[in-house]
Amino acid sequence: MRLSEAWLREWVNPDLKTQGVADCLTMAGLEVDSIEPVSPDLVNIVVGEIVEAAPHPDADRLQVCQVAVSAKKRLQIVCGASNARVGLKAPVALVGATLPGGMEIKKAKLRGVESFGMLCSVAELGLAEQADGLLELGDELKPGQSITKALELKDMAIDIDLTPNRGDCLSVAGIARELSALSATRLTPLKIKPVKPTIKTRLNVQLQADADCPHYVGRIIEGVDAAAVTPMWMQERLRRSGLRSLGPVVDVTNYILLELGQPMHAFDVAKLQGDIRVARSKGKTKLELLDGSKPTIESGTLLISDDKQALALAGIMGGQKSAVSDTTTDIFLESAYFAPSAIAGRARSLGLHTDSSHRFERGVDPQLQKDAIERATALLLDIVGGEPGPVIEKKLAPHMPKRKPVKLRHARVEKLLGIKLSATKVQRYIKGLGMETRVVTGGWRVTPPSYRFDIEREEDLIEEVARLYGYHNIPENTPHGVLEMRPAPEGLVSSHDIAAVLAARDYQEVITYSFTDQELQSKLDPDTHSVALANPIASDLAVMRTSLWPGLIKVIQHNLNRQQSRVRIFESGHRFVKKGKAAEEQQMLAGAVTGPVLAPSWDTKAREHDFFDLKGDLEALLGSTDSENSEFKFRAATHPALHPGQSAEILKQGEPIGWIGALHPKHQKELGLEQSIFLFEITMLSIQDTKIAQFREISRFPAIERDLAVVVDADVPASHVLTVVRQAAGSWLSDLQLFDDYRGEGIDSGRKSLGLGLILQDSSRTLKEVEVEGVLENVLQALQKQLGAELRQ
Structure with a gap:
């Protein structure tokens, strides 16, 4: 403002x-x-009056003017303005003056005629960006008067x-x-008097959207001079408030908007056909607005219409067809109350933001409309003349907003503000804001004025008391509390530590919206019910996410579209799942990779990410929270979002906690992705809540390494083989690695060879060869018995 x-x-x-x-x-x-x-400083610029004007002898468009710049002094000034005429009072920049644009006024000859100054336009004074002709000043001003004083520019x-x-x-x-x-200064508001009608002409007004527009006031004024010039004082007040002059009728409505806060509109009566109706549109409508745009008005939009056509977007902008012009002689003034719910968001959806919509969205005083039209009528009669008709007022009392009384407790005021305030002072503050108060036990029952839409509860009133008392007058008191040192639970890994592990493995953390595209989410997670947003900020952000994957995929898509082929990202955040009428939140950790495993380097051959790269990163993360990585397992399974041959369910102690795999080729194609994307998602609590690490002394005795190559059926998961080996090897097995997976020559069809590296060690003595051979024999027998494995020859 x-x-x-x-x-x-x-x-x-x-x-x-x-x-x-x-x-x-x-x-x-x-x-x-x-x-x-x-205004900039306007030194040596005074009011001048043209007392003589003659054509320039050598220039068709110039005039030689004799200008009075005081009671006794006249200057000859050559001027080319089209409105220069005898009797006109205009600003005169005297010799020696410097205009805001930097021009210094000097004595000069124009086409052989001497000129001793310059007659100025409003633009040349720096009061407007452009102007047509000289600034025409009021007849009441005297020649020689400082322009700063004349226009009250101080x-x-x-x-x-x-x-x-x-x-x-x-x-x-x-x-x-x-x-x-x-x-605490006396307010001197305007005294608005009713303007008596001098004609009986009126229009019938029908309110057909009761809750959206329960109060509508109008009036016809006939015989106006719409081409009249808006007084300089009004133009200046508009300019100083950031508005430009657009003609007297529009200027008056804008003036009322600034002065009283009531948006108004004026229609050309000659362009209206029948009654005025306020109603919501029943279908799509085209309407050319005052700014020249022609938006498609969606069904359900509040419109001002007549019997034949839509005239205006209610509370937002008028239409071009019914607009007032210089040739208008009869106008219909509109002053209405539109409910914030009827206007909010409508202007934005059409790409508009007007002073009217800005006010109606926030709430306009529903009792102001009649005063506004009386004030506007009085100003218009002074400026453009005319004959006013009777005020037409339609009020639907049951639908008018009513301010509900709010109980304010004295004790509550002192408790929330932390200071002692007398009841007299509290009541004075509340009354000073125009609120009605009635003393009740322990406080007051306060009724906010009609224009205070923001006062709804006791805390709102306490905020008002604090504002008037002065926030800076409330002392700073350090709160006293009992602080107790508590160690962090040893079995709980912080989210920061988890993020640090991934960052150390060259992942970048991202933050995406908690709401996402319903269509994409339904493809990736069709079996989970989404929580829909009542008022989404965009159509592709209409539901709360049930997985972090849609956001991560969009981040990768965004980067790939910008030639960033290598992406390794992760995110921790909530997912939202509908459970009956309620929504359940769950903290998740998700990651996604695509492109080369390593950044380009002269000594490294490029290789694309695969399933096992991501699995290795996830195992490293899980291993950082569980030193033996014994609680977590991967089990082949299918997921709607993942490649059926490259996906696995993640288990903790046999319970599902997440998924890992490649994005399904079908989804990859639909999203226009030319690279494979690998994803994981896991519940955050499952990796935060872990066992306390158990420390063991490092053995002083040598470790013995043995390699085995065993042949098993091709469909036997390697994890099953490793599990059998661990169980059979016993406590001497300190490490086990899978170092080879071979299928081909020398191996029967439908079979595969797995290379296993075993490290055996005892913490109390050196193992004997016979003991090592015994362990290997146990392992081979267990593999043969449980999995049909045989030692590769």
């Missing part, structure tokens, strides 16, 4: 300088972003950054109310 300090002081004038006013507002939560002069523009809940402060009146309460 940007406004003129001088305008604000007409409503409330505290004994504070400009910075004091800014500090007062800021400390109360209305943050002042900037304070700046409304003023500051205050720019306030308002939070979305303070729509009541989007006007001079709203800021004045706040400043009055904060500074």
Whole structure:
């Protein structure tokens, strides 16, 4: 909200300088972003009056003007402005003046005629970006008067950054109310008097969306001069508030918006056909708006229409077909209350953001509409003339918003603020904000004014008390609490430590949205019910994620589209699963890899990631939380998101905790991915909650290494072979590795050879050869008996 300090002081004038006013507002939560002069310094620029004007003897478009710059002094000035004429009062830059653009005014000859100054436009004074002709000043100004004084340019523009809940402060009146309460200064609001109708012309108004528009006020004014010039004082107030002049009728409606906070609109009566209707559209509609855009209006959008056509997007923007122009003679003024729920999001969905929608979305005072139309009528009659008709008012009382009383407890105020405040002071603060109070046991029953949509509960009222008391006046008290040192559980691995293991293995951590694309999620996880969002920010972010994989796949897709072929990423975050009417959250850890295993290097041959690379990384992670890696197992299984031949379920003590595998080729093709992607996902708690590490003394005795090559059926998982070996080898087996998997010449079809490396060691003595041979014999017998294995010859 940007406004003129001088305008604000007409409503409330505290004994504070400009910075004091800014500090007062800021400390109360209305943050002042900037304070700046409304005009550059205009030295040696005065009011002048053209008393004679003659054509230039050698230039068709120039005039030689005699300009009075005081009661006794005249200057000859050559001017090319089309509106230069006898009797016109305009700014004159005297010789020696420097204009805001840097031009220094000097005595000069223009086509042989001397000129002793310059008649100025509003743009040349730095008060507008462009202008047509000279700035026409009011007849009441006297020649020689400083232009700074004449236009009251000794003023500051205050720019306030308002939070979305303070729509009541989007006007001079709203800021004045706040400043009055904060500074304990008397408020002098406008005295708005009804304008008596002089004609009987009226339009019938039908409200067909009761809750969306329960209050609508209108009035016809006939015989207006829409081509009249908006007074300079109004143009200046608009300019200082960040708006430009667009013609007297539109300027007045914008002025009311800034002054009172009520958006208004004016229709050309000659372009209306029949009654005015306020209703939601029943189908898609095309409407050309004032900004020239032609959006498709979706069904259910609140519209202002007549019997034949849509006229305006209610609360957002008017239509071009019914717009007021310079030739308009009769206007219909509209001042309405539109519910925030009817406007919120509509402008954004159409790519629009207007001053009207900005206010209606936050809430406009539902009792303000009649005052606004009376004020606008009075201003219009002064500027464009005309004959006003009777005020047309439609009010649906049952649907008008009502402020509910809120109980405020004195003890609760003191407890939340941590200070002692007298009941008298609390009540004075609340009343100072225009709230009705009734004393009840232990406090007050407070009814907020109609314009305070943000006051709904006791804490809101306590915040108001704190604002008026002054946050800076509340002392800082260090809270006292009993602090007890507690060691972290030894059996719980922190998420930071888990992330550090993956980062050390060249993974990068990412953070993706907790909501995702329903279509992609349904493909990857069709059996889990998603939690749908009531108001998604985008159509492809409509459901809460049931897995972290959709987000990781989109990250990889994003990188591949930017020629980043090697990606290794992980994420820890929640997934959300629908359980009946409720949603269950579960902390997950997921990762994804694609492209070369190693970054390009001159001495390393490139190799693409495969299933076992990812499995190895995951085993390293699991091994970091379980020193013997004995709790975790991988079991071949199928998952809708994964390649049926390259996927496995991850188990902990026999219970499923996650999945690992390659993205299913079908999904890979649908997503347009040219590289294979390998994924894992595991519940975070399963790797955080682990056994306390058991430490053993390192054996001082030598270890004995033995290799075995055993032949088994091709469909026997290597993990089964390793399990049998561990069980048969007993306590002397300190390490076991699978170092070879061979199928081909010398091995029967349907069989494979697995190379096993065993390390045997005892912590109390050196093992004898006969003992080692005994262990190997036990292993071979167990493999032959349980898996039909045989020693490879």
